[in-house]
Amino acid sequence: xxxxxDKLDSNGLLNISxxxxxxxxTAQSFENQIKQSLEGCKKLVLDFTxxxxxxxAGLRAILTLNTQMExxxxxxxxxxxxxxxxxxxxxxxxxxxxxE
Amino acid sequence: MDTKEFHELSVDSPIENFAVVKDWLxxxxxxxxxxxxxxxxxxxxxxxxxxxxxxxxxxxxxxxYFKASYNxxxxxxxxxxxxxxxxxxxxxxxxxxxAQRIKDKTxxxxxxxxxxxxxxxxxxxxxxxxxxxxLYKKII
Numbered sequence: 001x002x003x004x005x006d007k008l009d010s011n012g013l014l015n016i017s018x019x020x021x022x023x024x025x026t027a028q029s030f031e032n033q034i035k036q037s038l039e040g041c042k043k044l045v046l047d048f049t050x051x052x053x054x055x056x057a058g059l060r061a062i063l064t065l066n067t068q069m070e071x072x073x074x075x076x077x078x079x080x081x082x083x084x085x086x087x088x089x090x091x092x093x094x095x096x097x098x099x100e
Numbered sequence: 101m102d103t104k105e106f107h108e109l110s111v112d113s114p115i116e117n118f119a120v121v122k123d124w125l126x127x128x129x130x131x132x133x134x135x136x137x138x139x140x141x142x143x144x145x146x147x148x149x150x151x152x153x154x155x156x157x158x159x160x161x162x163x164x165y166f167k168a169s170y171n172x173x174x175x176x177x178x179x180x181x182x183x184x185x186x187x188x189x190x191x192x193x194x195x196x197x198x199a200q201r202i203k204d205k206t207x208x209x210x211x212x213x214x215x216x217x218x219x220x221x222x223x224x225x226x227x228x229x230x231x232x233x234x235l236y237k238k239i240i
Binding site for chain 2: 021023024025052053054055056057059060063067082083087090091092095096
């Protein structure tokens with residue numbers, strides 16, 4: 001899994017793109033890398049264009065990030081693939097998260 | 101019936117060994133031409149079941165065995181996952197109340213639920229003091 005983290009802009013917007021799967025091997029690293037970048041972030045946009053799939057470990061990490069961002073602003077996940085949408089819908093995450 | 105049998109895989113239970121399991125699965129997918137959605141769904145299903153064993157089957161480290169076979173006529177991949185832990189049938193666990201989970205914002209118990217959704221059928225048996233979980237998945 002690769003994560004590309006843009007520089008936080010002056011409005012507190014942070015764009016991050018993820019490539020690969022967010023699974024039991026990568027979920028903790030996904031969460032930790034993004035958490036380290038959230039100081040001053042008011043709007044976190046995660047680009048899931050290249051996310052292949054998300055397992056329950058990935059869901060847990062996404063939920064943790066979403067909870068933190070609810071306290072300091074908002075989190076948006078954009079460009080989810082069909083496989084990721086299937087997982088979000090079957091687990092109700094499509095209702096918990098802001099998807100674009 | 102045209103059935104391909106694949107070599108078994110044996111790994112120790114710590115979670116980082118899922119990398120080995122993923123490589124083994126991918127090698128099977130390459131042979132039988134499993135790509136796209138079915139491949140992703142199988143990665144998720146095996147991830148969830150291996151994670152379950154890694155966290156709960158053994159007090160310390162134990163072995164996890166995998167077997168796979170492919171029925172070309174039915175285009176169905178069969179994956180058996182076997183451990184020597186205490187008897188545990190994950191299929192007896194009731195499906196989570198999704199509405200309540202959304203309300204509570206929790207993810208516990210989603211692994212086996214997701215696995216059941218990702219495969220066409222799933223069976224559990226207790227054989228020779230081993231837990232045997234078998235996943236069946238049509239690959240197209």
